[in-house]
Every structure is written in structure tokens, then in C-alpha cells.
Amino acid sequence: MDIAPPRDSGELTYRDAVEADVPVLVRLIESAYRGDSSRSGWTTEADILDGPRTDPESVREIVTAPGGTLLAVERDGELIACCQLEHRGEAAYFGMFAVRPGLQGAGLGRQIIAEAERIARERWSVREMQMTVISVRHELIDWYVRRGYRRTGKLSPFPYGDEHVGVPQRDDLAFELLVKDLS
Numbered sequence: 001m002d003i004a005p006p007r008d009s010g011e012l013t014y015r016d017a018v019e020a021d022v023p024v025l026v027r028l029i030e031s032a033y034r035g036d037s038s039r040s041g042w043t044t045e046a047d048i049l050d051g052p053r054t055d056p057e058s059v060r061e062i063v064t065a066p067g068g069t070l071l072a073v074e075r076d077g078e079l080i081a082c083c084q085l086e087h088r089g090e091a092a093y094f095g096m097f098a099v100r101p102g103l104q105g106a107g108l109g110r111q112i113i114a115e116a117e118r119i120a121r122e123r124w125s126v127r128e129m130q131m132t133v134i135s136v137r138h139e140l141i142d143w144y145v146r147r148g149y150r151r152t153g154k155l156s157p158f159p160y161g162d163e164h165v166g167v168p169q170r171d172d173l174a175f176e177l178l179v180k181d182l183s
Contacts, residue, residue, distance in 0.1 A: 011075055012080075012111060012112070012115075013074045014071055014072070014115055016070070016071065017071065017072040019063055021079065022059050025070065025082055026054060026059050028079060028100060029054050029096060030052065030053055030054070031098075031101055032099060032101055033045045033098065034051070034052065034166070047169065048134065048169050048170055048173065049168055049169060051163055051167040052163075052164075054096070055164065067086060067087045068093075069085050070082055070096065071083050071084070071116060071119065080099065081099040081109075083098070083112060084096040085116055085119060085123075087120075087124045087126070088130070090126055090127050091126055092124060092130070092182075093131065095131060095132070097109075097113070099112070109143070110147065113147055116129075117180070117182055126182060127181065127182055128179055128180065128182055129182055130179050131149070131178050131179075133175065133178055134158070134174070134176075135155060136172065141176065141178065145178075148180050148181075152176070155177075156174065156175045157174060158174050
């Protein structure tokens with residue numbers, strides 16, 4: 001894992017997460033996606049998926065994996081957001097993006113994704129950022145499109161039966177690949 005020195009971007013500080021961050025990261029990710037707490041933000045998946053979004057083992061795996069990082073975003077020393085960056089050849093994968101629900105809608109997401117793109121370009125000299133988004137999350141996909149991502153129409157199946165990603169409440173879920181040119 002490449003450990004990046006903390007970088008201050010205005011009021012936010014960015015750093016590679018470490019194993020000691022795992023419990024706080026799991027709580028943050030869960031609060032942004034599942035359960036009643038997620039409903040105070042706009043990124044909730046609570047209406048389409050029940051159960052956990054992640055678990056400590058999965059987050060620890062991302063934190064310790066070579067060729068990637070879970071970027072921790074802090075304000076005043078408090079972890080308020082995170083996102084996964086993974087080097088995949090000429091591309092980087094962006095995932096597990098979570099902003100504390102009460103802070104959503106204030107422009108933090110735009111700042112964080114722009115910094116994640118900069119880090120991926122500098123660290124790995126990648127030409128493209130890729131992500132997958134649940135295809136029925138139209139508002140979220142539209143938000144990424146406004147950030148310069150384009151829909152590819154390429155779908156991959158949702159892992160029905162794998163409770164590590166949640167318990168689907170619908171039978172029409174799939175992941176759509178979104179990409180952005182970073183060159």
C-alpha cells in the first residue's frame with residue numbers, strides 16, 4: 001500500500017486509512033447507506049437493500065490491499081467521509097464512497113471526488129476513473145454524470161444471495177459501469 005502523507009484541501013484532510021480506522025469507517029459507511037440514519041442524507045439505499053452494507057473484514061481487506069487505498073477524509077480531526085481507490089491498469093476504480101448523512105448536500109462530495117481523481121492521477125498515472133452504481137439509483141447516477149462521468153450501458157449482475165452486500169428488496173437490481181476520462 002502506498003501511504004500518502006495527509007493532504008489538507010481547504011478544511012478537509014485526506015489520508016490513506018489504516019487498520020485502526022476500520023471500526024469508525026464501518027459505522028460511517030453503514031450510516032450513509034443503510035438504516036434510519038441514512039435517511040437524513042440523500043445517498044441511502046435503505047429502500048432497496050436491507051442488512052449491512054459492509055463489515056469489518058471487508059473494510060480491513062480494502063484498507064490493507066496492495067494497489068489500492070480507502071481514502072479517509074477528516075475535518076477538524078474527525079472522520080466524516082471515505083472512498084475506495086483501486087489501481088486497475090490504466091484505470092482506477094472508485095467505490096465505497098460515504099459522506100456522513102448530516103453533511104450531505106453541502107458540496108463535500110464534489111470536493112472529495114475531485115481530490116480522489118487527483119490522487120488517482122498522481123499516484124498511478126491513470127487515464128480513467130471507473131465505478132459501478134446500482135442501476136435503479138437514478139438520482140445518484142445523475143449526480144455522477146454532472147461530475148463528468150458517463151454512463152456506459154454496461155451492466156453487471158447484482159450478487160443476489162450474497163448478504164455481504166445486503167438483502168435486496170427488489171428483483172431488478174444490477175450495477176452500471178460509469179467512467180470518466182482523467183487525462
